[in-house]
Amino acid sequence: MNPADPNFVDVNAYLDRIGDTGDRTPAPEVLERLHFNHVTRIPFENLDIHLGRPIRLDLASLQSKLVWSRRGGYCFEQNTLFAAVLEELGFHVTRLAGRVRLRTHRATPRTHMFLNVTLKQTTWLADVGFGGEGLFRPIPMVSGPPSHQHDRTFRLLDDEGLWVLQSLMEGVWSDLYGFTLEPQHSIDCEVGNYYTSTHPESPFLRTLTVQSRTPEVRQVLRNRELEVRRGAGATLRTIASDDELLVVLTECFGLRFPPGTRFETPVSTLATDTASARAGGTSAVPGGQ
Structure with missing residues (x-):
């Protein structure tokens, strides 16, 4: 092709x-x-x-x-x-x-x-x-x-x-x-994707997230908190700076960005969404997502 x-x-x-x-x-x-x-x-x-x-x-x-x-x-x-x-x-x-x-x-x-x-x-x-x-x-x-x-x-x-x-x-x-089993066409996916990535009420605008998993370990970054689960144990780490976030993205998730890259999450929603994620609330990015 x-x-x-x-x-x-x-x-x-x-x-x-x-x-x-x-x-x-x-x-x-x-x-x-x-x-x-x-x-x-x-x-x-x-x-x-x-x-x-x-x-x-x-x-x-x-x-x-x-x-x-x-x-x-x-x-x-x-x-x-x-x-x-x-x-x-x-x-x-x-x-x-x-x-x-x-x-x-x-x-x-x-x-x-x-x-x-x-x-x-x-x-x-x-x-x-x-x-x-x-x-x-x-x-x-x-x-x-x-x-x-x-x-x-x-x-x-x-x-x-x-x-x-x-x-x-x-x-x-x-x-x-x-x-349901109704097939979705490409335009349906485009509309859903547009809502997910642009609508002010979309959790994806309020919560920065990166997640990886293997049978042995699961890592979930939400905004500036990194949770790592191994078996029944878990650790929670708060990321203190933008530069530290870039290091975490590389070392934990294999994602590399140029030095100085900055990710924007509305400050007014940061604390609310992180607390809601911990409590299982609806502001968290859905579906483990």
């Missing part, structure tokens, strides 16, 4: 980015491996919003940012790129949208994008863009059975066409997001 084609996907560069050297044949084990490698190597982050940059969803921009510049992104970026790679490899992919329910009881807009992947008449929910509380691996679109994934357990429930992805947290099933 011509690199000048707007639909061009550099699969080799993407696989190098996620450290994947395995078989590329469309199969459940390949989908599972690609999903795991993606979520453990590409961090979830919304830093461009706090640099005053637009969030672009065209494939050239996504590959420039997430692959060649070795950055991260949030759901619209991560799952758009992942879908394009899967389709290039021969998987059948449907884009879906959901309402985040984690840490909130109010109705939220459909601003979480994720995927359905069909393989030989079996459908999988795949989501590489939900942040620290999300799936390590895709799960079959079957209501009820739990999926044990390292230190997390997930399940899907189907309530007459309204699906809910849940996670077992401290012995209680908690909703992550709810959705």
Whole structure:
């Protein structure tokens, strides 16, 4: 395919980015491996919003940012790129949208994008863009059975066409997001992305966040506080300066920015949102996001 084609996907560069050297044949084990490698190597982050940059969803921009510049992104970026790679490899992919329910009881807009992947008449929910509380691996679109994934357990429930992805947290099933199976078109994703990245009430404008996870450790930066979880233990660190933040981004998340880079988060919301995140309030960036 011509690199000048707007639909061009550099699969080799993407696989190098996620450290994947395995078989590329469309199969459940390949989908599972690609999903795991993606979520453990590409961090979830919304830093461009706090640099005053637009969030672009065209494939050239996504590959420039997430692959060649070795950055991260949030759901619209991560799952758009992942879908394009899967389709290039021969998987059948449907884009879906959901309402985040984690840490909130109010109705939220459909601003979480994720995927359905069909393989030989079996459908999988795949989501590489939900942040620290999300799936390590895709799960079959079957209501009820739990999926044990390292230190997390997930399940899907189907309530007459309204699906809910849940996670077992401290012995209680908690909703992550709810959705229907209505396919989303590129314009739907563009509208959701625009709201997420520009609307004054969007949590992504109020909270700077970077998150990474492996089976052994989860790291979550919200504004100027870094939480690191290993097993049942956790440490919380307050970042004292803008220069220290750049060091944390590099050392903890592999994200490199030029010296002097400054991220803007409205001062009036900083303390409120950080406190709300700790308490599980609705001002926190949703969905572990």
